[in-house]
Amino acid sequence: MLFGALFATTALVVAGCGGADDSTGGSDASSASSSSGGSSTTLSLVAYSTPEVVYDEIIPDFQKTEAGKGVKFKSSYGASGEQSRAVEAGLKADVVTLSLAPDVDRLVKSGQIAEDWASTPTKGFVTTSLVSFVVRKGNPKGIKGWDDLLKPGVKVVTPNPFTSGAAKWNLLGAYAHGGLKYLKTLINDHISVQPKSGREALQTFTGGEGDVLISYEYEYTTAVKKGEKGLELVRPDDTFLIQNPIAVLKSAPPAAKAFVDYVLSEPGQKRFAEWGYRPTNQAVLDANKSQFPDPGKLTTIDDLGGWSKVNDELFDADKGAVTKIEEDAGVSTSK
C-alpha cells in the first residue's frame, strides 16, 4: 500500500542518517562505549529506574579501567518488580540491581541467581538510604517526625505499596515508628492519594497535592540535582533503613563480577554518594558525613524478621494487616 511505502521510505532515510550505537554505555546522558581491542564481552545490566543517572557515569568510568576495557554494555531500567519479572521471563541479564531484596529472591527461586548471592561483605547490597519526608520549601506545616504526620489536617502522599514493591519501605518506616495503630490512623485519616510509583508520587506532590511526601533520601537528592524546586528534606529521628541489592546471574561472564566489584569500590561508590545514595563502602560514607548525617533510631528489615515474615504479615493480598486496614477504610468509601 501507498502508506506502507511512505513509511518504509521514511524509516530507511532516518536509518541512514541516524546511526545510533546499539550498545551504548547507558541511555541519553552517556558517552559512547570505548572498544579498544581485546576480547569483546557484552554485559547486560537490568536495573530499577532511579540509579540510571549513576550508572550512566559509572559504566564509562568502568570501561576506562583495566578490567573494563572492551566491555560493552546493554542496560535496561524500569520499575523494580517489573524488571525482576522480566528477567524471570527470559530478559537477558548478567547483573541485576533492584530496589529491594525480594525482587532478587524471585530470581533465586527461578534458579537464575545463586542462593548465596547475599554472602558478600556488603550482604549483597550496593547502597542504602533512609525513609524520609519531602515537604514544601519553608516546611509550612512544621513537619519534623512521624507524629507530625498525624496532626489534624495534614495530608500525606505515599505510593501504593501493592503497585510498587519499593513503596513498602515507606510504610515500614511508619510501622517501625508506631506499629499497626499508627499505620491505621495514617492510612485512614491522612493518606489522601496512593500514586502508582515513587516517581508519580513526587509528580503528584509537586503538582500541589498533599503536605508531606514519604520518600527516600536519595530520591530527594536526585530530584533536586535534576532541577526540581520548592522542596525540602526532613529526616525523622527514627526511621527505616532502605537497602538496595545487586547480584550477578549464574550465567554471567567473569566481567560481570569485575563490574560489580568496581561498583562496590571507592570510585563507584563516590558516584552514588554524589547522587544521594548512602554508600555501603564505609570509607566513602565516612568521607561524606555532612551529606549523610547519622540517623537517630534505625530499624532494618532484619529487625522485623525479614521480608518473608513482613510480606506475609503486613502485605499479603488477602490476610495482610495493611490490606485489612485498606479494606476497612474502603468499606466506608465504597458505594
Added chain:
Amino acid sequence: MRTDRKTRWGLRLVALLYLALLLLIPVGVVLYRTFEPGIGAVWDSVTTPAAVHAFQLTLTATVITVPLVTVFGVLLALVLARGRFPGKPLLEAVVDLPFAISPVVVGIALIFVYGRTGWFGQDLADAGIQVIFSLPGIVIATVFVCLPFVAREVTPVLREVGDEQEQAAATLGASGWQTFWRITLPAIRWGVAYGVVLSTARAVGEFGAVSVVSGKIAGETETLTLLVEKRFNNFDLAGAYAASALLALIALVTLMAMTLIKPRREEA
C-alpha cells in the same frame, strides 16, 4: 440538509467547547511545555542517539503492524458486513476484545505464551528465536492492540454503501478481485483511511503492552513511548515532552497522508 443558522451555530459551539476542554487545551499545553525551552533544546532532545533509535524502532514496528492489520481488517470487515453466518454478534465482539484487555494483561498474556516458562518458551529457546524482549514481541503486542481498528472503521461504511454495485458488477462478469479493487475499495476509502490513521496513532502511542514485552533495553528495544517514560522517571520532563511531540508528529503526518488520498467522486 439545511440547518438553520441558530442550530448550526449551536452545534458548532457545543462541539468546539467539548473539543476545547478535551482536546485543544490539553494538546495546547503539551505543545507549550514542549517548546517552552526553545526549538534548539527540543531539537537536541530528539536527536540524541537514544531518541533517534527509539524513533526508528517505533516506526519499524508501526510499518510492519499497520499494513498487516489493514489487510486483515478489511477482510474481517467484508466478512462482518457481507457475510451471513450464525453467531455474527459474537465474532464482532471478539474482534473488539483486544481493546478491552488492559495493556498490562496483553503483556503478561504474551509472556505466558512466548516467555521463558511459557507455552512456546522452550521451543523458541531451542530454535534460538527471540520473540519476547525483542522486535517480534513488540510487533505482536502492537498488532494485538491495533487489530480491531480497520475492521471496525470499515464495517459500517460497507454496510452503508450496500452491495448493489458489486452485485451489478458480478452479473456483468467482473471477477471477485476486479469487483473488490474497482468498486468496493474506492467506496470504503475513507473508512480504510481513518482506520489506518487510528491504527497508526495507536501503534506509535502504545505503551502498556510493549512495556512488558520489550525489556526496555536502551538502544535496542526502547520504543518512543518507553523513552518518554524513562525520561519522566529521570526528571527530564522537557525531554519527555519533546519525545511525545515526535509521536504526535507521526500521527499528524499519517492523517495528512491519508487525507491526500481524496477519492474522485462522481456526485449523485
Added chain:
Amino acid sequence: MSASGLTLPRPFRRGRASRAPVAGGAGGLGLGISVLWLSLIVLLPLAAVVAKSLDGGLDTFWHAVSNRQSVAALRFTMEVSVVVAIVNAVMGTLVAWVLVRDEFPGKRVVNALIDLPFALPTIVAGIVLLALYGHDSPVGIDIAFTQTAVAVALLFVTLPFVIRSVQPVLIELDKEMEEASASLGAGSFTTFRRIILPNLTPAILSGAALAFARAVGEFGSVVLISGNKPFDTQVAPVFVYKQIESDNPIGAAAVSVILLLLSLIVLIGIRYFERWGSRHED
C-alpha cells in the same frame, strides 16, 4: 460514488446479506482466513490467560474475583466505561457532524488534532490532565483524584473513536434522501432523526463499543489523575497490576477473565441492540 437507480429508502437495503460471493471472495475463504488470523494473534494469548486463571482450581479463581477490592474495582470500571461510551456516542456524533457538515476557520486543524489523544503516551496524558484539571488548574476546574477525573481521562483517550467511526459514513451518506425528505416538508430535526440517524447508528455503536472496550482496559492515563484510591477511584486494570506485582499471577488472570467476560457481554449487547434497532426500522 453514485447511488443506484433504485428508489428504496436506505434502511430497507441495509442488513441484507449478499447472496452471491462478491467483493474479493469474502465468504468461506475469507471467514477461514480471518478466523485463523484471529486465533493466532488474539485467541492464543487469551487462552493462556484463561488457563492461568484456572491454574489454582476454581476455588482460587472464585476467591480472587469475589473479594471486596476486586469487586469494587470491577464495578467502578464497568460503570465509568459505560458512561464514557454513552457520552462518546452523543458528543462524538455531534463533533463528527460539525466536522463533516460545517465549515469554520481552522476546521482542518481541529480535524487533524482529533487523533492525538491516542498517539500521546499515557504518562504525558496523565501529567497534562492533572495539571489542567487538578489543584493548580488554570481553567478553574479541579476534579483531581475523583471519579469524575477518571471519566475525564477516559473521555480524553477515547475521543477519536466515535468521531472517526461516524465521519466516513457521513461523508458517504447519500444526500438524495435528505433532500427528498426536506422537499416533502420534513423539518431538519425530523429528517435527522428518521433518515440520517438510522444510517449512522451502526457507526455510532461501533465507535461506542470501541470506546467502551478501550475505557475498560485503560491504565496509564487514568492512574495519575485518579489518585488510585482503593474502593474509590481504583480501576480494574490497576487492581490486576497489583496482583501481578504481589506475585499473584493467578489472581491477576482471574480478574482479567472476569473483566473480559463482562466486556464481552456489553459488546455483544451493543451488537444485538443495533440489530434490534435496524429490524425495528424495517
